Amino acid sequence: MSSTVLVTGGAGFIGAHLVPQLLDRGDRVRILDNMSRGDRGRIAAWVATGRVELVEQDIRYGGAVHQAMTGCDRVVHLAAVSINKSEADPYESIDINVVGSNNVFKAAADHGVRRVVFASSASVYGDPETLPMAEDGPLHPLTPYCIAKHTGEQLLDYYSRRSELSWFALRFFNVYGPGQKPTAYYTSVINHFVQRLRAGEPPVIDGEGAQSMDFVHVHDVARAIVMALDADAARADVPVNIGTGIDTSVAELARTLIAAVGVDVEPQFRPRDVLVSRRAADISRALDVLGWKPTIDLRTGMQDLVDSEIA
Numbered sequence: 173m174s175s176t177v178l179v180t181g182g183a184g185f186i187g188a189h190l191v192p193q194l195l196d197r198g199d200r201v202r203i204l205d206n207m208s209r210g211d212r213g214r215i216a217a218w219v220a221t222g223r224v225e226l227v228e229q230d231i232r233y234g235g236a237v238h239q240a241m242t243g244c245d246r247v248v249h250l251a252a253v254s255i256n257k258s259e260a261d262p263y264e265s266i267d268i269n270v271v272g273s274n275n276v277f278k279a280a281a282d283h284g285v286r287r288v289v290f291a292s293s294a295s296v297y298g299d300p301e302t303l304p305m306a307e308d309g310p311l312h313p314l315t316p317y318c319i320a321k322h323t324g325e326q327l328l329d330y331y332s333r334r335s336e337l338s339w340f341a342l343r344f345f346n347v348y349g350p351g352q353k354p355t356a357y358y359t360s361v362i363n364h365f366v367q368r369l370r371a372g373e374p375p376v377i378d379g380e381g382a383q384s385m386d387f388v389h390v391h392d393v394a395r396a397i398v399m400a401l402d403a404d405a406a407r408a409d410v411p412v413n414i415g416t417g418i419d420t421s422v423a424e425l426a427r428t429l430i431a432a433v434g435v436d437v438e439p440q441f442r443p444r445d446v447l448v449s450r451r452a453a454d455i456s457r458a459l460d461v462l463g464w465k466p467t468i469d470l471r472t473g474m475q476d477l478v479d480s481e482i483a
């Protein structure tokens with residue numbers, strides 16, 4: 173099913189893996205991105221194919237979003253300001269992640285867009301009391317970023333009741349892979365460990381390293397987005413977890429990266445009282461409604477990351 177897909181924030185990390193998958197199946201892509209974090213070199217190469225257009229605009233400007241929506245029948249909404257700055261600058265976070273998202277969803281509804289795929293986040297759950305985390309479980313969004321992701325899901329529900337659009341809000345867990353910025357909030361620990369290991373130094377872990385994350389490879393995340401663009405509308409209008417279902421502790425991560433980099437060191441543990449939070453997705457809905465499951469295991473994915481020039 174080829175179409176013109178509007179990808180907001182398509183110049184960023186997940187977009188870098190999504191756009192080639194869309195082009196591979198024959199879609200045309202219009203990227204709406206203010207280039208605050210985007211990669212200009214990569215976009216220029218895509219634009220040169222004649223099948224990708226860059227609209228350098230900000231989702232905070234409703235008029236620009238409306239104009240960019242013209243002629244698009246599907247939308248992937250990735251543009252957001254990340255969780256890092258959310259508490260320091262809640263105004264910007266709400267402006268981009270709530271007002272900007274509303275602009276995208278309202279324009280999609282007005283233009284008769286059939287499917288919106290929204291990059292939501294596992295952070296809507298807050299610190300879970302039990303694992304795995306299921307979509308219908310309790311939500312405790314803790315920061316303006318997390319509140320905005322939850323609000324985005326509710327706005328989609330609102331517009332879908334008043335227009336033709338159907339939607340999936342994909343709650344991404346800890347996305348990692350080639351091209352990720354070293355400052356990425358949750359996964360910056362990967363970059364930190366790799367830098368130390370490359371210098372022949374052991375990873376240093378606070379406490380016992382029991383804190384865990386559910387690491388999902390960005391290639392699998394991009395696949396999930398494509399599948400959500402195509403999935404049956406009768407199964408749509410729901411949030412869907414995109415993770416692996418496996419909680420990997422920081423200590424396990426360190427050992428996996430030691431093997432991937434290939435150095436002979438042991439992790440060092442620094443005795444500390446650490447608040448241990450754990451994460452693992454219940455991914456049964458992703459299989460049920462999208463037909464999606466992860467294909468890249470942690471060892472393969474981390475090796476891929478270490479071998480890539482960017483890590």
Ligand SMILES: NC(=O)c1ccc[n+]([C@@H]2O[C@H](COP(=O)([O-])OP(=O)(O)OC[C@H]3O[C@@H](n4cnc5c(N)ncnc54)[C@H](O)[C@@H]3O)[C@@H](O)[C@H]2O)c1
Pocket residue numbers: 180181182183184185186187204205206207208209210211229230231232249250251252253254268272291292293294343344345346347348
């Ligand atoms: N990477 C993860 O681990 C992760 C986890 C959960 C959710 N998400 C969500 O997935 C989406 C994509 O994440 P990413 O890792 O690719 O982030 P990213 O920062 O690499 O990409 C975001 C893109 O949005 C653009 N952008 C930011 N503000 C904008 C604005 N006001 N107008 C237009 N464009 C704007 C940036 O220039 C950038 O190209 C985000 O919505 C993020 O919240 C990511």
